Amino acid sequence: MVVDNRQAEASLESMHRIFTVPEAPDSTLGAIELDISQNLNEFLRHHIAAVEKPLAEIEKDFSNADIPESPSFVSDHTQFLLDKLVAQSVHTSAPSFIGHMTSALPYFLMPLSKIMIGLNQNLVKIETSKAFTPLERQVLGMIHNLIFDQQTDFYDKWMHSANHSLGAFCSGGTVANITALWVARNNLLKADGDFRGVAQEGLFRAMKHYGYEDLAILVSERGHYSLKKAADVLGIGRDCVIPVKTDGNNRIRTDELKATLTKLEQKRIKPIAIIGVAGTTETGNIDPLEELADIAEQHQIHFHVDAAWGGATLMSNKYRHLLKGVERADSVTIDAHKQLYVPMGAGMVIFKNPASMTAIEHHAEYILRKGSKDLGSHTLEGSRSGMAMLLYASLNIISRPGYELLINASIEKAQYFAGLIKQQVDFELVTEPELCLLTYRYVPAATQQALEYANDEERQQLLEALNDLTQFIQKRQRESGKSFVSRTRIHPEKWQRQITTVFRVVLANPLTSHEILDAVLKEQRVLAQESTISLPEIERLTQAILDRHQS
Numbered sequence: 001m002v003v004d005n006r007q008a009e010a011s012l013e014s015m016h017r018i019f020t021v022p023e024a025p026d027s028t029l030g031a032i033e034l035d036i037s038q039n040l041n042e043f044l045r046h047h048i049a050a051v052e053k054p055l056a057e058i059e060k061d062f063s064n065a066d067i068p069e070s071p072s073f074v075s076d077h078t079q080f081l082l083d084k085l086v087a088q089s090v091h092t093s094a095p096s097f098i099g100h101m102t103s104a105l106p107y108f109l110m111p112l113s114k115i116m117i118g119l120n121q122n123l124v125k126i127e128t129s130k131a132f133t134p135l136e137r138q139v140l141g142m143i144h145n146l147i148f149d150q151q152t153d154f155y156d157k158w159m160h161s162a163n164h165s166l167g168a169f170c171s172g173g174t175v176a177n178i179t180a181l182w183v184a185r186n187n188l189l190k191a192d193g194d195f196r197g198v199a200q201e202g203l204f205r206a207m208k209h210y211g212y213e214d215l216a217i218l219v220s221e222r223g224h225y226s227l228k229k230a231a232d233v234l235g236i237g238r239d240c241v242i243p244v245k246t247d248g249n250n251r252i253r254t255d256e257l258k259a260t261l262t263k264l265e266q267k268r269i270k271p272i273a274i275i276g277v278a279g280t281t282e283t284g285n286i287d288p289l290e291e292l293a294d295i296a297e298q299h300q301i302h303f304h305v306d307a308a309w310g311g312a313t314l315m316s317n318k319y320r321h322l323l324k325g326v327e328r329a330d331s332v333t334i335d336a337h338k339q340l341y342v343p344m345g346a347g348m349v350i351f352k353n354p355a356s357m358t359a360i361e362h363h364a365e366y367i368l369r370k371g372s373k374d375l376g377s378h379t380l381e382g383s384r385s386g387m388a389m390l391l392y393a394s395l396n397i398i399s400r401p402g403y404e405l406l407i408n409a410s411i412e413k414a415q416y417f418a419g420l421i422k423q424q425v426d427f428e429l430v431t432e433p434e435l436c437l438l439t440y441r442y443v444p445a446a447t448q449q450a451l452e453y454a455n456d457e458e459r460q461q462l463l464e465a466l467n468d469l470t471q472f473i474q475k476r477q478r479e480s481g482k483s484f485v486s487r488t489r490i491h492p493e494k495w496q497r498q499i500t501t502v503f504r505v506v507l508a509n510p511l512t513s514h515e516i517l518d519a520v521l522k523e524q525r526v527l528a529q530e531s532t533i534s535l536p537e538i539e540r541l542t543q544a545i546l547d548r549h550q551s
């Protein structure tokens with residue numbers, strides 16, 4: 001190799017060059033662009049290291065806090081990124097990575113995102129986004145239509161109305177949930193007589209005016225943690241997110257909800273919202289939305305549905321009935337970056353009533369003037385990218401029936417995998433898939449039998465050892481790099497609600513095959529035998545229980 005003495009220079013001329021001269025096709029970055037457009041999966045497989053480095057090692061590559069005093073050539077720096085960053089990133093689009101809600105993306109989004117970044121529109125106001133504003137409003141209208149199914153004249157009237165809004169496009173489910181609860185709070189504590197509303201006067205004076213002792217947000221104990229963040233930033237407090245008990249299928253118990261509402265009423269604590277979860281993050285179950293809608297209606301409480309992950313199921317005519325009742329919600333959160341196959345940073349909150357968002361409307365002098373169509377007057381975020389374009393393109397290119405095929409295939413693949421797990425003598429399905437998410441664990445056949453005879457103490461010991469084993473297998477599998485499932489801790493009815501560590505699988509990647517699922521189980525079985533602490537402990541406990549039972 002030639003010794004390279006080149007040193008990049010920070011001249012104004014070179015600064016101009018990076019704004020005007022594209023990277024040559026034979027440069028490092030040029031080659032990457034070509035590779036990515038020809039075979040992204042191959043590129044990722046080639047550049048992401050198969051075996052993980054410990055995080056502490058990786059941190060050493062990112063430990064210098066000095067901003068460089070001399071520039072780098074693009075090619076040199078790109079090489080650094082390939083070696084140190086890309087190599088140690090996570091191959092989320094690999095068909096054997098079935099642990100997360102983010103998976104593969106269709107190809108057309110790569111060049112389209114370049115157009116989006118190249119245009120660099122700012123959706124906060126029309127001046128910096130022009131056609132992107134009606135496009136985003138149309139996308140919100142389409143998703144509104146998917147959920148609430150109003151007539152054409154409804155959309156003709158409201159979709160582009162300056163003083164109305166069918167929802168907000170935002171960075172994800174968290175901001176969507178915050179926005180929904182912000183609107184619910186402001187509509188509840190609205191202007192009244194001398195009181196100019198919570199948005200203007202704040203929570204303290206709002207509570208005094210309305211005479212409430214406290215506020216509350218009601219959601220099942222499986223509610224997403226973003227709701228606590230929302231309660232925190234809205235001044236309601238995390239303690240005021242009241243977890244309602246769930247049944248054996250992780251769905252909210254409506255009898256418990258009703259009892260809680262009565263208790264709150266007696267204490268003059270006002271609920272700002274009842275939240276139904278449509279696809280819990282841990283187990284993928286859906287709350288009884290129709291019943292929740294009845295209760296919310298009866299008590300006149302804002303009804304929000306957190307369908308961040310499961311909302312895409314509405315694309316499927318075959319399975320959309322699972323979300324029956326969602327059309328009665330006042331607001332719905334849905335993430336495009338989960339099951340709608342759009343890159344990260346695409347969430348939405350949709351309001352049934354086009355006037356709901358007036359409660360958070362904000363105007364400023366130089367932008368967001370009253371009567372303007374600037375999207376920034378109804379969003380928590382200020383400057384925002386043209387991400388809606390990628391969802392718009394996907395909705396057109398894939399179309400509703402295309403999404404239906406993807407969604408149905410994912411759900412049916414989860415059903416296949418559940419069946420496969422049940423056939424194994426040494427695996428246990430912990431939660432059945434309602435959508436494309438399920439949980440399970442490895443339990444040796446003899447141990448399954450021993451659990452039936454175990455007394456409370458023995459059962460407790462076995463469960464703890466099994467939890468350790470599940471954790472061991474999951475970590476080993478991730479570290480060895482062939483496949484990945486996630487793990488979580490749940491409280492199954494079957495084990496008297498004791499903490500149970502489980503493998504969690506989300507089957508969203510269209511390229512995940514039955515063979516891959518077979519291989520995942522086989523690998524886990526092999527990895528279990530490598531456990532030198534938990535497995536021997538489980539075997540010892542199992543033997544003791546079985547011996548006692550036989551004698």
Ligand SMILES: *Cc1c(COP(=O)(O)O)cnc(C)c1O
Nearest residue numbers: 172173174224226281306308309
């Ligand atoms: C993912 C998820 C969220 C949070 O969404 P982000 O896009 O990660 O901010 C909220 N609720 C549920 C049910 C989710 O699955």
